[in-house]
Amino acid sequence: MHTNVKPALPVVLALFVLTIAACTQHPFGIFASIQRERKIPLDRNLGKELTVGALAKAGGTYFAATGALYYREQDDPATGTRPLWGAAAAPAAGDQSYRTMSLVAADLDAGERVYAVFVSPDATDSGVYEINPASPTDPPQSIFTPPGGVLRINNVFTINDGTQWLLASAATTDEPARHRLYASSDGETFGFLEGTELANATWVGVATNGTAVAYLSTTGLWRHPAGITPGTPPEIPLAIPPRGSGAIFTGIFYDEVGDLLWVADNRGHLYTSDDFGDTWVKGPENPVSTSNDTAIPFTVFAGVPRGGQTIIIVGTGGYGLRVVGVAGEVDANTPVSPPQVTGSNYQGSGLASSAIVSLFVDPDAVSGFPVETADGPARWDGHLLFVGTVQKGLWRTLSSVSGPYQWVRE
Amino acid sequence: MRHNHVRRILVAVLILIAATAFAQSPEDEEIFVPTYSLGDQTLSINLGLFVPLFITGGPDGITGPNLTVGGVGSIAWGSHITNEFKVGVEVGGSFSFTPNRRALFLVPITAESSYVFQAYPFEFPVTLGLGMSFARLEEDLKLDPFIRPGGGAYWNYSSQWAFGANVRYWIIPQIYSERSVAGPSESRIGNFLEISLSALYRF
Numbered sequence: 001m002h003t004n005v006k007p008a009l010p011v012v013l014a015l016f017v018l019t020i021a022a023c024t025q026h027p028f029g030i031f032a033s034i035q036r037e038r039k040i041p042l043d044r045n046l047g048k049e050l051t052v053g054a055l056a057k058a059g060g061t062y063f064a065a066t067g068a069l070y071y072r073e074q075d076d077p078a079t080g081t082r083p084l085w086g087a088a089a090a091p092a093a094g095d096q097s098y099r100t101m102s103l104v105a106a107d108l109d110a111g112e113r114v115y116a117v118f119v120s121p122d123a124t125d126s127g128v129y130e131i132n133p134a135s136p137t138d139p140p141q142s143i144f145t146p147p148g149g150v151l152r153i154n155n156v157f158t159i160n161d162g163t164q165w166l167l168a169s170a171a172t173t174d175e176p177a178r179h180r181l182y183a184s185s186d187g188e189t190f191g192f193l194e195g196t197e198l199a200n201a202t203w204v205g206v207a208t209n210g211t212a213v214a215y216l217s218t219t220g221l222w223r224h225p226a227g228i229t230p231g232t233p234p235e236i237p238l239a240i241p242p243r244g245s246g247a248i249f250t251g252i253f254y255d256e257v258g259d260l261l262w263v264a265d266n267r268g269h270l271y272t273s274d275d276f277g278d279t280w281v282k283g284p285e286n287p288v289s290t291s292n293d294t295a296i297p298f299t300v301f302a303g304v305p306r307g308g309q310t311i312i313i314v315g316t317g318g319y320g321l322r323v324v325g326v327a328g329e330v331d332a333n334t335p336v337s338p339p340q341v342t343g344s345n346y347q348g349s350g351l352a353s354s355a356i357v358s359l360f361v362d363p364d365a366v367s368g369f370p371v372e373t374a375d376g377p378a379r380w381d382g383h384l385l386f387v388g389t390v391q392k393g394l395w396r397t398l399s400s401v402s403g404p405y406q407w408v409r410e
Numbered sequence: 411m412r413h414n415h416v417r418r419i420l421v422a423v424l425i426l427i428a429a430t431a432f433a434q435s436p437e438d439e440e441i442f443v444p445t446y447s448l449g450d451q452t453l454s455i456n457l458g459l460f461v462p463l464f465i466t467g468g469p470d471g472i473t474g475p476n477l478t479v480g481g482v483g484s485i486a487w488g489s490h491i492t493n494e495f496k497v498g499v500e501v502g503g504s505f506s507f508t509p510n511r512r513a514l515f516l517v518p519i520t521a522e523s524s525y526v527f528q529a530y531p532f533e534f535p536v537t538l539g540l541g542m543s544f545a546r547l548e549e550d551l552k553l554d555p556f557i558r559p560g561g562g563a564y565w566n567y568s569s570q571w572a573f574g575a576n577v578r579y580w581i582i583p584q585i586y587s588e589r590s591v592a593g594p595s596e597s598r599i600g601n602f603l604e605i606s607l608s609a610l611y612r613f
Contacts, residue, residue, distance in 0.1 A: 029596030030514070030547045031584045034476050035465045039509040289593060348510060353549065 037348025052388030053101030059133035108187035161227035195233025253301030257328035268295030283332030302359035315356025344404035358388030458606025480506030518543035
């Protein structure tokens, strides 16, 4: 019964080392996360592994830029119907290969429309296209193509400084590329915002206090103090947000309750300005958790109306959401905190470890809609917050006003 | 013709191997009362059910596991020190699912010691396994201490083969230190039950 057997020790050790090397850690425990997990209702048909670059709503229809453009109508509380997502048409009839990751809704001369940037598969063709929410399966209409000296249209933004504007950011043919902004107030003609071509970094967002407009690039903040004026170059405030070494700006938001302009970077810092860009407070570095001093890579902001207040939240690049606080009561020095997890399905949702690239608050979602929650049937009674992630789909809140957020995946 | 000849030989060899290993008729069965000595080795394969019991150690006390019943499998090598006492190594794995169909994989690697009560043709090993276990949930991976007491019942089919069942209790203290990303408040103890069928080969 004696046999000389040599266990494959080197192989086992190699596997062991490889596995250890592949270890990753998140700001929650594995068993603790399972213990807290509550079932996520899956009530729609959007892909769970999509990246959702942008979401907008026009004419009662949601549009999601996921590479492909998807749409669905809002829920109907009268009938209780839950419309599903369908594919909208791409620019070239019958050719769904054009991709979009940026869109906005704006009410311009044509009425309420969605404006999306479509890019061809080889990135040689791009443009801003208009989609009529009443006929999303009709091919979108091109309204802006790259003018001379422009290589590619990258993003669209919208802002209302008293006039509703549609903005398009574009990369020039220069080496290295410069980045311009074009503006349109009618959805037909775009004017070049002269001076913006001096930016050598991509534009990431725009904000207004109702009068002045601030444009944020990954490296600085520019401003039109009297609103968008295409013939006048925007000014560069002397005290631009004091960006740290290696950091880039990622998000901008105007808190009208506290009259604060917020900027976020990818190195854990938030910045606030109470004079719309002249002076800045740079907050302390926000770590991932109390036991992990890795700086949070912040992404985009949103202000979520809740219980008569506006809650400022900010997305992160891989750590889910963070709550900044109640608008009017916080500034850059306020440490951010993770969302409430007790009684919520947040941590078990996969959202807690998602990279978040888009946030959208539905301003006119209807209340009282019958919903199925982890705790059984209920009626939805609050604003809808949508969260677009990198390769983890589109998430939506499902909550009462007073309770913690429950999440469903679209 | 040549193909047919080769095929006949192959079939004959396969039948011979099978007959040698398993196909002993009752008349040929040896009367085998196993006695083990230092260096006698065993190899066993276990497959069965993985039953999550509860999670404890958090502010909510003991709670349900929030996991489905899953599957478990392992392969174990052992070597006798004495007739009753055996030591060895076991590598296994289990899977189960959270309410949102996230898969939890546990991969324990243990040093095993067994005391084997013998009552021919049955054997009743009582085992204690100590080691480490990898826990993977989506992209999160953690290495935890692992404790596995248990017992089994085996029927000696032949001098080489025995078949039986195991019931073993998995205790996984998942400790997060102050320096970890999650922090100590996320520490929990997972408690699971393994119910498996086993085939044991002696050599």
